[in-house]
Amino acid sequence: MAGILVTTREKEGDGKVDDFSLRDLLAERAGEGLDLYARHSNPRFVQILRILGFDRQWARAEGAYLFDRNGTKFLDWLGGFGMYNVGRNNATVRRALEDLLALQTPSLPQLGLSDLPGLLAEALLQVAPASTDRVLFVNSGTEAVEAALKLARAAAGRPRVVAVENGFHGLTLGSLSVNGSPAAKAAFEPLLPGIALVPFNDLAALDAELRHEDVALFLTEPVQGQGVVLPEPGYLPAAQELCRRYGTLFGVDEVQTGFGRTGTMFAGQHWGLEPDLVTVAKSLSGGYVPVGALLLRSSVHDAVFDSLEHSTVHGSTFAPNDMAMAAGLATLAELQSHDLVAHSARLGDYLLARTRPLVEAFEVVKEVRGLGLMWAIEFGEPRRGSRAWRLLEARQPGIFAQFVIGPLFREHHILSQVAGHSINVLKGLPPLPVDESDIDWFAGALEQVLEQAQRLPRAALGFAAHAAATLPLRLRR
Ligand SMILES: Cc1ncc(COP(=O)(O)O)c(C=O)c1O
Known part of the structure; x- marks a missing residue:
């Protein structure tokens, strides 16, 4: 009997048969995932994804990359919270x-x-x-x-x-x-x-x-x-x-x-x-x-x-x-x-070398730290003091890091995460097979986002204020 999961199909020699086909199901219901999850599982989580603009329709993944339904390639800087060390869909x-x-x-x-x-x-x-x-x-x-x-x-x-x-x-x-x-x-x-x-x-x-x-x-x-x-x-x-x-x-x-x-x-x-x-x-x-x-x-x-x-x-x-x-x-x-452990150590050193200079370059960067490909950048109030920073942080602690992961995702196609509740730390746990060009992609994008934030304080703070007002943010460690 055909139903929500079983489809009736022509099968050579057998005439019509009822069958389950995952491919057919995914093709027929493509793009419904967020709505269904909101309706039947966790509406608040879907709401947060939508507010933050992380409500992409993902189509495929390979190694250190995710691809959305339009074929846009994203760098996976959070590696499924650190479970894709050998890369997504490893062959x-x-x-x-x-x-x-x-x-x-x-x-x-x-x-x-x-x-x-x-x-x-x-x-x-x-x-x-x-x-x-x-x-x-x-x-x-x-x-x-x-x-x-x-x-x-x-x-x-x-x-x-x-x-x-x-x-x-x-x-x-x-x-x-x-x-x-x-x-x-x-x-x-x-x-x-x-x-x-x-x-x-x-x-x-x-x-x-x-x-x-x-x-x-x-x-x-x-x-x-x-x-x-x-x-x-x-x-x-x-x-x-x-x-x-x-x-x-x-x-x-x-x-x-x-x-x-x-x-x-x-x-x-x-x-x-x-x-x-x-x-x-x-x-x-x-x-x-x-x-x-x-x-x-x-x-x-x-x-x-x-x-x-x-x-x-x-x-x-x-x-x-x-x-x-x-x-x-x-x-x-x-x-x-693939000697991925040594690769992680080497690429981790390269990542630190590319990102540590950000501490000198931007007042808002307090520290860059890491070990292998477990990496973080911590933000803090600019050294000469900022009233706007203090106001925002009082309203929503950790909001600046949220403000950085947004443009990294939307403008630079990098999926990243904050490193915990109410802390101004952006964290990286990329799949270990990343190469130098991926690190350059991330480091260059991060620099541009921080430059924008520095050059456009009003717009930046406006976005942050809006986010602070609307979000009870809590997206994992
Ligand atoms: C150090 C540590 N221990 C335990 C856990 C829990 O693992 P799981 O999410 O598989 O239950 C995590 C998950 O992030 C973790 O980072």
Whole structure:
């Protein structure tokens, strides 16, 4: 019976047949996505896209580029919030998935295993910090964090967890409990008990929490995604040392920083970290399939999965599914065969060299910072003071960064993001295969937008005032 999804078609030899065709569906309903999503899913999100002018109809994506329905090419400066490290629609990963579908593998016998989870666990541990020797698969970043919280508390036999102010670890309840921004949590209290937050880069505060020897886990991002905050050089090794001293497990959230983002396979390598637990997700599947994993010491794992009875105390129905596992294997192969980790380090240096001069050139630029291809520019009130700036910021904190991403998108076809709620930081997480010309495209465009803002203060401020008046802006870290 033909219906909303099933179409009746002529099929050679069979006469008319009812069939589902994704191609037909997408061709027939092309361009309806925003309206449908607004009607049936999240109207406020669609409203924000429309107000900001980000309501493009996207048609295709490849590598570091997105193409709209008119064929206009956009540079992807946010990389799907950092999940397209190997580039969008990566051919190697796609081929692996096509092979997998053609092979009709068993995927999840559930009482049984296919070959792929073991193969991906083996491959992951070859690149993981040497301190980790087990892999627990989950479906997303926040699930990896949930697993870390749950297993660490059980393994340590202690109730408390310490996390870091301004940290981000996902939006489910456990992960939200260790979120470092009170505003993000306010509507959802009470959350997990026994959580303490300490400032990032503050060892004395960490020591004061850990010294009671009742903390199971200290969890931190190596580089904070919100605002791209870099650790001071000795901070992470010293934090790890404190954890060892007080019997606290040391957990590093590499969901965003993993898989070459910061110029090493995992960011912890910059400081020679040996964490007890590492969370990964995002780019592990090349951006095709939801995936996540907790990499951990076998001593922590085995303290929880400590008997046959407890062999399934944590897991999730879809977790080690063949699509995610195959995509993960192909992604790791792709990172290796194209030397994308070293490429990220090299291009990150080039990006800093192209953009650091903006600090001298523009009063409104406070700092440019980055590690590999995790990059940010921070704006602030011009040094000689600006009443207009203060007025706008009082009305809508972080509005200037919003004002920059708009023209970057509309006039220069670059999709970028602000790095968090109410902060004046524009952030970059481009797919790692970007080349020098992409960096030049971005750096040149950014300079022009900042020049315009400087030359046309009235128009700029008029736009910002309008935006400030209309928008409760909140577009992810
Ligand atoms: C450091 C970090 N941890 C956890 C998460 C949550 O990941 P997911 O969105 O896959 O749940 C994110 C997402 O941005 C993240 O950046």
